[in-house]
Amino acid sequence: MSAGKSADKGSGKATAAVTNVVLAGLGGQGVLKASDILADAALRAGLDVKKAEIHGMSQRGGSVTSDVRFGQRVLSPMVPRGEADFLVVLAPSEVEVARTMLRPGGVLLSPDLVPEASLPNKRSLNVALLGALSRYLDLPTAAILDAIRAALPERLHEVNEKAFELGRNLVARQGRIS
Amino acid sequence: MERQLLSGDEAVALAAVHVGVALGTGYPGTPSTEILEAFSELGGRAQWAPNEKVALEVGLGAAFGNARALVTMKHVGLNVAADPLFTAAYTGVSGALIVVTADDPGMASSQNEQDNRRYAVAAGLPAIEPADSQEAYDFFFTAIEISERWHIPVLFRMTTRVCHSKSVVVPRAAGEQGPAPAPHFERDIKGRVMIPAHARPAHRRLRAKLAEIAAWGEGCALNRLEPGERAEPGDRKLGIVASGVSCLHAAEAAPGASIFKIGLVNPLPIERTRVFAASVERCVVIEEGDPVIADSLRAAGVVVESKAEMYRFGELDVPRVRRILAGDITPELAAPRGKPPELCPACPYHIVYATLKKHDCIVAGDIGCYTLGVLEPYQAMDTCVAMGASIGVGLGLRHVLPADEARRVVSVIGDSTFVHSGIGGLVEMAYNPPATGHVVLVLDNGTTAMTGQQEHPATGRTLDHLPTGKLSIEGVAAAIGIGSVTVIDPYADPEGFERLLLERMAAPELSVIVARRPCILAAADIRRWERQAAELRAKAPAQAAFDLPLAER
Numbered sequence: 001m002s003a004g005k006s007a008d009k010g011s012g013k014a015t016a017a018v019t020n021v022v023l024a025g026l027g028g029q030g031v032l033k034a035s036d037i038l039a040d041a042a043l044r045a046g047l048d049v050k051k052a053e054i055h056g057m058s059q060r061g062g063s064v065t066s067d068v069r070f071g072q073r074v075l076s077p078m079v080p081r082g083e084a085d086f087l088v089v090l091a092p093s094e095v096e097v098a099r100t101m102l103r104p105g106g107v108l109l110s111p112d113l114v115p116e117a118s119l120p121n122k123r124s125l126n127v128a129l130l131g132a133l134s135r136y137l138d139l140p141t142a143a144i145l146d147a148i149r150a151a152l153p154e155r156l157h158e159v160n161e162k163a164f165e166l167g168r169n170l171v172a173r174q175g176r177i178s
Numbered sequence: 179m180e181r182q183l184l185s186g187d188e189a190v191a192l193a194a195v196h197v198g199v200a201l202g203t204g205y206p207g208t209p210s211t212e213i214l215e216a217f218s219e220l221g222g223r224a225q226w227a228p229n230e231k232v233a234l235e236v237g238l239g240a241a242f243g244n245a246r247a248l249v250t251m252k253h254v255g256l257n258v259a260a261d262p263l264f265t266a267a268y269t270g271v272s273g274a275l276i277v278v279t280a281d282d283p284g285m286a287s288s289q290n291e292q293d294n295r296r297y298a299v300a301a302g303l304p305a306i307e308p309a310d311s312q313e314a315y316d317f318f319f320t321a322i323e324i325s326e327r328w329h330i331p332v333l334f335r336m337t338t339r340v341c342h343s344k345s346v347v348v349p350r351a352a353g354e355q356g357p358a359p360a361p362h363f364e365r366d367i368k369g370r371v372m373i374p375a376h377a378r379p380a381h382r383r384l385r386a387k388l389a390e391i392a393a394w395g396e397g398c399a400l401n402r403l404e405p406g407e408r409a410e411p412g413d414r415k416l417g418i419v420a421s422g423v424s425c426l427h428a429a430e431a432a433p434g435a436s437i438f439k440i441g442l443v444n445p446l447p448i449e450r451t452r453v454f455a456a457s458v459e460r461c462v463v464i465e466e467g468d469p470v471i472a473d474s475l476r477a478a479g480v481v482v483e484s485k486a487e488m489y490r491f492g493e494l495d496v497p498r499v500r501r502i503l504a505g506d507i508t509p510e511l512a513a514p515r516g517k518p519p520e521l522c523p524a525c526p527y528h529i530v531y532a533t534l535k536k537h538d539c540i541v542a543g544d545i546g547c548y549t550l551g552v553l554e555p556y557q558a559m560d561t562c563v564a565m566g567a568s569i570g571v572g573l574g575l576r577h578v579l580p581a582d583e584a585r586r587v588v589s590v591i592g593d594s595t596f597v598h599s600g601i602g603g604l605v606e607m608a609y610n611p612p613a614t615g616h617v618v619l620v621l622d623n624g625t626t627a628m629t630g631q632q633e634h635p636a637t638g639r640t641l642d643h644l645p646t647g648k649l650s651i652e653g654v655a656a657a658i659g660i661g662s663v664t665v666i667d668p669y670a671d672p673e674g675f676e677r678l679l680l681e682r683m684a685a686p687e688l689s690v691i692v693a694r695r696p697c698i699l700a701a702a703d704i705r706r707w708e709r710q711a712a713e714l715r716a717k718a719p720a721q722a723a724f725d726l727p728l729a730e731r
Contacts, residue, residue: 036344039183043181048346050310052339052342054342061523062516075426075427076429077339077344078339078343080496081497094516094517097517098516100513100514
């Protein structure tokens with residue numbers, strides 16, 4: 001895993017300031033829930049945001065990916081292949097399938113980052129990985145936590161807040177990608 | 179109003195509530211399903227119809243009654259609804275009728291990738307195409323305005339990416355809209371009874387309306403010129419004509435280009451496009467699916483480039499638009515294939531497909547979760563073409579195959595699909611029975627599972643899960659005159675199911691086997707709704723009337 005810097009970032013153009021995140025996993029793992037939370041957090045931070053995925057057949061245990069893009073102005077809702085700044089993968093089997101989405105020097109956050117035993121609840125891997133991702137993003141933590149609470153029923157708030165903190169602490173502060 | 183992050187489907191639902199749509203109806207189909215679900219959650223009156231033809235007719239009736247009506251379906255649903263659609267273009271409407279067709283370029287969850295902009299041309303209807311959720315919201319108001327101003331149904335064409343992508347929507351302020359017109363009946367026999375004597379002038383009226391809309395459309399706000407982010411004023415090297423989500427891909431792929439964005443895709447703003455095309459050195463049409471815009475422009479003598487044939491297939495995205503603009507026709511790298519979907523591990527129908535495979539049945543299949551029986555490990559489906567087609571196709575095979583092969587033919591259809599368009603097939607079976615008989619297997623899991631567990635007439639619950647009249651699948655089969663009708667739970671009694679299937683296949687008779695077991699994903703919800711219905715009945719006995727057949731109410 002590397003927190004590479006992008007040479008083509010920071011050119012001052014509006015679209016160049018867009019952050020591209022791809023989340024991948026299998027149906028039922030909470031990929032779409034995680035991307036909903038991330039997109040909502042960007043909205044709460046006052047940014048333009050778009051999120052794209054394919055529903056339907058993928059719900060039956062197949063591969064699921066979801067694209068989240070945010071910045072001052074987002075055009076296409078889909079992250080172009082090979083241009084994701086971050087790839088968050090929830091299922092080990094999906095790492096190789098989704099890897100081509102990542103740009104050279106982009107950051108891969110894979111499920112082996114989070115030891116299963118350390119999770120407060122197995123189903124909170126998605127939120128733990130969001131916690132890890134949040135270290136790299138220029139989004140206020142409060143906005144992400146608010147988005148988590150808005151997306152989940154109250155009885156799941158505590159366990160997911162713990163999972164988020166766990167993920168955050170697993171990644172030493174890498175500094176955001178400018 | 180506050181910024182909201184909405185899918186295109188949710189944005190349409192919100193607009194429908196804000197504009198005062200009196201009735202929303204449709205049939206579930208990816209990617210359109212969430213429109214009516216969201217409309218219902220927002221307080222709109224939403225109903226599932228047994229199929230898209232009925233939905234369109236119900237919506238048309240509401241619009242004849244001066245109401246604002248919304249009808250939703252996926253692209254192939256419009257094939258089912260095409261019969262009333264074409265003549266509704268002649269009759270027109272008194273209120274408003276918006277027909278959402280959700281196309282699926284790339285076939286994320288469909289059996290074909292037909293381009294329903296063609297329907298707008300064929301039927302003679304105005305068609306509007308939004309690019310994102312804000313436009314889905316805004317354009318819906320314009321669709322209502324067009325429908326009411328010209329008394330004409332409007333096709334609202336969305337695509338998978340527009341339906342399911344979420345983007346920011348700023349809704350209109352509450353009360354910004356005036357009240358919707360009050361429904362009432364005004365007799366108009368010449369306008370609505372399409373006997374030939376009335377239909378001939380109606381066709382002329384339709385063409386006159388379209389000519390007016392075309393003239394209005396040239397200057398309307400649905401079509402607009404968007405300078406690219408990096409386009410310098412006076413930079414006229416590259417112009418792009420695009421519609422729908424392709425506009426956004428194009429704006430990203432070619433930040434230096436000027437884009438003429440077409441939101442009214444029928445009738446097209448030909449003259450404005452002609453001026454635009456003449457103002458740039460190179461003009462390229464970027465559109466998903468068929469070259470509908472490019473062909474129309476070229477037929478009108480507008481000089482534009484169209485994409486290469488290879489880009490007719492599948493969705494467009496930013497990299498593909500870059501390739502189109504570069505004239506790159508080298509083979510595209512295939513994206514790595516992920517894990518395909520499969521029947522849920524605890525799906526009650528594993529045993530059905532294992533049995534069909536074991537006995538080498540020739541399976542005329544249908545559309546739903548159970549279509550996944552075609553994949554490993556069963557590969558137990560031989561045909562899948564259209565909703566309800568399993569029965570007709572199975573009968574055709576039975577009619578012509580040698581008897582020993584014919585006896586192996588089984589039609590397999592789900593409960594919602596049976597109600598949608600399987601009943602006519604069963605009537606055909608009773609009317610023209612094959613010499614070897616036939617076996618129809620209805621996989622009744624108590625929900626429209628594939629599209630996300632929607633209700634249908636045979637669940638006995640409405641879209642919002644309240645009790646209503648319940649269609650009996652076995653009762654319908656018996657009433658049609660099918661000699662052998664059996665209900666069995668294949669999960670609870672796999673041996674009994676196998677014996678029954680073999681017995682019915684061997685008998686030269688007509689058989690319907692209803693294999694009934696709730697969808698594993700829906701079972702808990704179904705129990706909850708049943709409890710809720712029981713509580714309703716206990717609290718208000720009058721509600722129990724909904725559980726009775728209409729004749730007994």
